[in-house]
Amino acid sequence: MADGGTGEAAGRVTIRTVAADAGVSVAAVSKVMRNAYGVSDALRLKVEASIEKLGYRPSVAARGMRGRTFTLGVLLVGIDNPFLPGIYQGIESVTEAAGYKIMVGVGAARTPTEVQLIEQMIDNRMDGLILVATQIAGETLEHFARQIPIVVVGHHEPEAVGYDTINNHDQNGAALVVQAFHARGYTDIAYVSQSEQGDHLADVAPQRELGYRTAMEKAGLADHIRVFRLPQIGLPREDAMRQILTAKDRPRAVFCWSDLDAIPLMSEAYRLGIRVPDELAIVGYDNSPVAALPMMDLASVDQNGPLLGKLAAEALFSRMNGRKVANHLAIEPILVKRGSL
Amino acid sequence: MADGGTGEAAGRVTIRTVAADAGVSVAAVSKVMRNAYGVSDALRLKVEASIEKLGYRPSVAARGMRGRTFTLGVLLVGIDNPFLPGIYQGIESVTEAAGYKIMVGVGAARTPTEVQLIEQMIDNRMDGLILVATQIAGETLEHFARQIPIVVVGHHEPEAVGYDTINNHDQNGAALVVQAFHARGYTDIAYVSQSEQGDHLADVAPQRELGYRTAMEKAGLADHIRVFRLPQIGLPREDAMRQILTAKDRPRAVFCWSDLDAIPLMSEAYRLGIRVPDELAIVGYDNSPVAALPMMDLASVDQNGPLLGKLAAEALFSRMNGRKVANHLAIEPILVKRGSL
DNA sequence: CCCGTTTCGTGCACCGTTCTACGTAAATCA
DNA sequence: TGATTTACGTAGAACGGTGCACGAAACGGG
Structure with missing residues (x-):
């Protein structure tokens, strides 16, 4: 049935499998995937049918070697900090709509670990990074920001030129x-x-x-x-x-x-x-x-975590789209009065 | 400091940069990185010096196309569940010692999201997966388990053959x-x-x-x-x-x-x-x-999260090392008596 | 009817690694 | 000393995509 054609043995269905099945070139499939310019409806339909039939998913790793991975890295201080869920949710609401995936790194509030995680994310070819409440020094951040678009949340660095900061005031x-x-x-x-x-x-x-x-x-x-x-x-x-x-x-x-x-x-x-x-x-x-x-x-x-997250994700996208000048936002927090006051 | 040396203009320092700097072949550098067989001390020293000098880090993405990435994926139900931190910490204690990195996916307790995240991790060429409290059906898990070593925590599937389960009883x-x-x-x-x-x-x-x-x-x-x-x-x-x-x-x-x-x-x-x-x-x-x-x-x-995490990571490693037969562990929880009882 | 434009599809050179197969020099053996 | 073995290093083909450069066909205007 599906992959009968070429009689190839086992393994993963790659872009070549799809190309063969659809009777087109590898480049054509790639174009369809990226919905690049110069694809006729007929071709697109053929290819999409094959993709569907074979259940093809492009390898993020391979894709990352030349193009974008459509994956963002989010670095969190830890996993049990009460202000993280809101921020994460805010980020996710934006990135999901844009078709981006998120990979999370958990930093345990130790600088060397955080640095390693950032490097790891760069090495994994993420398209951009959001660092939440990082403890890393501004200088180091500038260094990384030359390699990958970065937005920082919960860390005040109003003079930073290479990356954006989003904070509550x-x-x-x-x-x-x-x-x-x-x-x-x-x-x-x-x-x-x-x-x-x-x-x-x-x-x-x-x-x-x-x-x-x-x-x-x-x-x-x-x-x-x-x-x-x-x-x-x-x-x-x-x-x-x-x-x-x-x-x-x-x-x-x-x-x-x-x-x-x-x-x-x-x-x-x-x-x-x-x-x-x-x-x-x-x-x-x-x-x-x-x-x-x-x-x-x-x-x-x-501090309105969801808003912070949303703004951070939006800033990251605009930076990924070429903005060079740094943005530094501070939103106004509110005091929730309760009995302890 | 580190990356001053050659004052090279453009991009990233790759394995070729290192090879050129050390005056050896690309393959030689690769061998040193993986400390493979057939490297003289002299060569290793030269290469290591260059690596240090240039601040070289291999690209996980590229590496993943042929070999291992030394990265594990951990899928969490959400971010604000109180039993996750313990488990995560247990996992980390084992993986860190083994030189493996972790990337986290946050599942939001919705099955389609979780499935996407698993695919994402496979596409990122992780070496193995730990799924914590996933809601995905056993059948689907078996399907993924054929593609990548999987250990499941907080999900009872004692008949599973393709993956391990670690639970408290x-x-x-x-x-x-x-x-x-x-x-x-x-x-x-x-x-x-x-x-x-x-x-x-x-x-x-x-x-x-x-x-x-x-x-x-x-x-x-x-x-x-x-x-x-x-x-x-x-x-x-x-x-x-x-x-x-x-x-x-x-x-x-x-x-x-x-x-x-x-x-x-x-x-x-x-x-x-x-x-x-x-x-x-x-x-x-x-x-x-x-x-x-x-x-x-x-x-x-x-339920002793740290122990669960530790056992899960150990099971994953043994599975990655070739174990085929499924392991299903249940540890005994204890009741912490307090005033509400 | 000819020639400049578009539109569409393909070939191929990358991307940064790993890893097999192979060549060569040195060491060991008979 | 010649024949093996062993140790070391290298070329080059993957891996699975992207995207440029190019050619062929279709279009359209004079």
């Missing part, structure tokens, strides 16, 4: 929190950040810290500025948290750089019998689903 | 829950599952249901067997939950097929002022981090 997000605290009459407002280990100012935590400091000053609370730093996620952190919570001069309100820290902190407070918000007000960042649970009821800044 | 996990409930004196124990929409018996939810039913019968509670089905995740489900919780014959204890449902259900109970566990005992599955939060304190079955 982290400084404004922090300011929202300070203002909301202040409006409720709190003055002793602290910021809880992750360890500075390997931090760049480009990362979101320092940006939020900057926004916090600026807003505190603007509110006339400059002398109440206090910053606590927790050990990296993965290390034991209960001690550090307990220290913050049991100190005599415990702050009246804390703004956590991420729900990733706000939630454990809130849990620790609960365990210690500290009432939220009567004794301690807490606000996080990323508006993760857990924060929205009624038992948590944690106020949090929402 | 979902039926036993369910039995643990029923026994624990019963030991506390509860008899009116219900099971809450997801919609049967597109379900196979191979999926975990029906397996857990089976385990639940069997254990209920064994405990002499056959006439207390009750199964509720919630709408798919993504659809509005509050109504359905409220219906369960406010019914006159509300069960005394519920076992949820996943924390993904147990947590919202518990939240809804909280909102309705139903005390857990005094009025309603709840146990979930997957022991997600949220369940462990002191405010939630949700008992849950732990």
Whole structure:
């Protein structure tokens, strides 16, 4: 039946199989696949029939050696970060409509791993890259950006020339929190950040810290500025948290750089019998689903992940289409007020 | 630094660039890369020096056209499922040590998407595939398994001949829950599952249901067997939950097929002022981090994701090394008892 | 009716690897 | 020393596509 013709043995159906079956040249099949110029309806029909019949799928690997792969790489910091799903979904909504596929790399928040994954994606001939919350230095990014179109999400590099950045305005997000605290009459407002280990100012935590400091000053609370730093996620952190919570001069309100820290902190407070918000007000960042649970009821800044993802994908496409000048977008986050505030 | 050397103008440094730089043949460089037989120390040193100097990295795409890519594909159901991180980490621990890279596909729990992703991975010439909690039918899997080594996690297909399956023993996990409930004196124990929409018996939810039913019968509670089905995740489900919780014959204890449902259900109970566990005992599955939060304190079955991942990766490697006979493993889950029980 | 344009289809040279087959020089054996 | 073996290195044909350059046919205007 199908592949009877040439009596070839087993194996994969390649472009040649299709060409033989349809009685046309290999180039013709290629043209149809890419719907390139110069294909008559008759030819197209013949070829499409054969493709259908044989179930032909072009090899991405082979295709990538000369043309495009129609595959984009998305590099994620990890897999359990609450703000990733929204962004991913936003990206996907755009790329799917454009007929592009996505391959994901999971970076585990370690720079060398992330670099390897980027190289891996370049070596796999992806057509473009979206890096989400990468920790890689701007200089390194410029280096990679010379090899492949890149858009970065969740990493502030407003001077970058070789790639685009899409962010929520982290400084404004922090300011929202300070203002909301202040409006409720709190003055002793602290910021809880992750360890500075390997931090760049480009990362979101320092940006939020900057926004916090600026807003505190603007509110006339400059002398109440206090910053606590927790050990990296993965290390034991209960001690550090307990220290913050049991100190005599415990702050009246804390703004956590991420729900990733706000939630454990809130849990620790609960365990210690500290009432939220009567004794301690807490606000996080990323508006993760857990924060929205009624038992948590944690106020949090929402950065609209789906929109970020959508904008990132669109920026990537426009860059892939030849735009050379860098785009740097910042969208406005909103504060989702809940009982912890 | 690295790529300064020759100050070459154009593109990428390929195997030819290296060969020219080292003054040897292309084949020689290839041999060094694959550390194949028949390379003198002198040659190897020369070539390695050039590789280092030029910062050469072989193209995975090109390599894939003839040899191996040293890349594995991992297909995940989604990105926000609490039991994925553990599994992924387990996989990674094995593959990283073996020098293999991972590319992830995110399936969104829709069969056509998943099929496309698998094809995509085959087309990208991955060396093997691990499918986590796929919904694809066994028959289709056998079809793909003829093209590429496959290991499936979180999907029961004990009769499969072309691929391996690695699972926790979902039926036993369910039995643990029923026994624990019963030991506390509860008899009116219900099971809450997801919609049967597109379900196979191979999926975990029906397996857990089976385990639940069997254990209920064994405990002499056959006439207390009750199964509720919630709408798919993504659809509005509050109504359905409220219906369960406010019914006159509300069960005394519920076992949820996943924390993904147990947590919202518990939240809804909280909102309705139903005390857990005094009025309603709840146990979930997957022991997600949220369940462990002191405010939630949700008992849950732990299936040891890291171990599952590790076993899956090991099975895949042994299969890639030529094993033909299928392996089907089931590890024993444990019940993590917490306040909700 | 002739000749310049289009339109359509094909041949073929890539892309960056792997890997088989082969040539040659050195080492071993009888 | 001549005949084998062994070790090393290389040419060149894949692999499965893309896309340029080209030729043939169809078209159309003067």
